[in-house]
Amino acid sequence: xxxxTQLLKVLLQSELPxxxxxxxxxxxxxxxxxxxxxxICMQLTPATIDQLRHIxxxxxxxxxxxxxxxxxxxxxxxxxVKNLYLSTTLGPLDILSEVIGVGDFDTVRKNAKKILLFGxxxxxxxxxxxxxxxxxxxxxxxxxxxxELEHIRAERST
Amino acid sequence: xTKSKSTTIRDYDxxxxxxxxxxxxxxxxxAHERARVLAEELAKQQWIDLPISST
Numbered sequence: 001x002x003x004x005t006q007l008l009k010v011l012l013q014s015e016l017p018x019x020x021x022x023x024x025x026x027x028x029x030x031x032x033x034x035x036x037x038x039x040i041c042m043q044l045t046p047a048t049i050d051q052l053r054h055i056x057x058x059x060x061x062x063x064x065x066x067x068x069x070x071x072x073x074x075x076x077x078x079x080x081v082k083n084l085y086l087s088t089t090l091g092p093l094d095i096l097s098e099v100i101g102v103g104d105f106d107t108v109r110k111n112a113k114k115i116l117l118f119g120x121x122x123x124x125x126x127x128x129x130x131x132x133x134x135x136x137x138x139x140x141x142x143x144x145x146x147x148e149l150e151h152i153r154a155e156r157s158t
Numbered sequence: 159x160t161k162s163k164s165t166t167i168r169d170y171d172x173x174x175x176x177x178x179x180x181x182x183x184x185x186x187x188x189a190h191e192r193a194r195v196l197a198e199e200l201a202k203q204q205w206i207d208l209p210i211s212s213t
Contacts, residue, residue, distance in 0.1 A: 002198070005191045027190045030178035032171070034194050115183050124183075148175050155179060 004038055005118070007059075007090035011040065012120035014055040018042040019112045019123040021099055021130070023145070028115065028124050031148040033141075037092035041125070043105045044097045049078040052095070059088035101136025102129045127153050 004024070011018060020028065022039030042048060053061075053072055061071035064085040071086055084095040098104045102111075102125070112123040125133075131149050134142040178186055 001195075003191065004194065005187055008187070024187070024190075027186050028183040030175055030181075030186060032174035032178055034190065034197050036194065036198075117184050117187065151172055151175050152179065155175075 002089070002091035004035075004091045007038055007088065007093060008122075009118050009120075010055065010059070010090065011038075012118060012122055014051070016042065016048065016051055016055065017109070017123075018095075019105070019108045019125055021096070021108065021125045021133075022094070025125045025130055026145050026149060028117070029127055029130070029149065030152050031145050033145055033148070037094055039094045039096065041096050041099050041105050041108045044078075044081045044084065044095065046078045049081060049084075052084075056086070056088055056093075059090050061086045061088045061093075064092065099125065099129065099133050101133040127156070 008020070008024070018040040019042070020038070021041045022037075023031075023033065023035030024038050026033070027035065056071065062068040063071055063074055064087050068087070071084070075081060082097050084093075086093045086095070099108050102108055108125055108129060109123060111126040111129050113126055114121050115124055116122070127149065131146065131153065134146045134149060178189075181189065
């Protein structure tokens with residue numbers, strides 16, 4: 001059975017540098033829409049991908065393509081990887097090296113907010129950056145969440 | 159009773175957000191996980207389409 005909170009705990013325990021982004025970040029701020037995956041932003045290098053393989057090993061990660069290739073051995077060449085879309089036994093995990101409308105990991109991390117989650121410090125994309133990316137993406141599901149995020153920002157500024 | 163699918167993409171409801179804002183970030187994620195698992199179960203039974211509200 002999938003368990004996204006457990007997946008997040010596994011990532012937090014690993015001490016891998018990442019920023020929580022996407023729908024799950026929105027939920028941490030107070031949005032009410034259900035998301036079915038966890039999205040994170042991190043630097044994707046051969047070294048960090050090896051770390052990810054080790055951390056996720058017991059959760060049988062596969063690349064989310066029809067072939068469902070094992071992440072343990074795919075992709076073989078990790079020198080040019082920009083994004084990873086994985087399925088694990090704990091749930092789907094999307095790993096992006098940059099956030100559309102905001103920038104690369106360093107930019108996202110610089111603006112990120114640090115919050116305490118499950119006993120760990122977790123970097124979460126800033127509310128302003130989350131709004132920025134939702135506005136840029138502008139898909140129907142982004143528009144729905146955008147209303148809530150803007151409401152939350154207004155509440156926080158009062 | 160006949161099972162039927164319902165539309166669950168809903169309009170923005172500020173009261174849901176207000177309820178969420180009373181919780182800590184961790185509480186919000188835990189509540190979301192409960193809602194997500196429930197939604198997953200209901201979707202399997204074809205009662206609803208995802209996504210639904212987490213509150």
